Amino acid sequence: MQIWNSSSSESKKCIICGKKSGSYKVYEESGISIKIPLCQDMYDKGCYYKVDVKQMTTLAIRTLKAEIKRQGEK
Numbered sequence: 001m002q003i004w005n006s007s008s009s010e011s012k013k014c015i016i017c018g019k020k021s022g023s024y025k026v027y028e029e030s031g032i033s034i035k036i037p038l039c040q041d042m043y044d045k046g047c048y049y050k051v052d053v054k055q056m057t058t059l060a061i062r063t064l065k066a067e068i069k070r071q072g073e074k
């Protein structure tokens with residue numbers, strides 16, 4: 001599982017506070033990624049640092065991967 005901050009010119013509302021920003025927290029495993037809009041400011045503060053959903057996203061991506069393989073093997 002890799003976790004990083006991605007900046008995009010495409011602004012989305014922060015999931016927590018609703019503030020518009022181009023900051024995303026990305027969780028990636030096996031080439032599948034989950035991208036979550038979470039704000040971040042220039043002082044390295046913001047909702048980005050309040051959230052850690054590593055365990056859940058790992059499980060979600062593994063489940064997704066298993067389902068994709070299952071469908072592909074039909």
Ligand SMILES: [Zn+2]
Nearest residue numbers: 014017039047
């Ligand atoms: Zn926020």
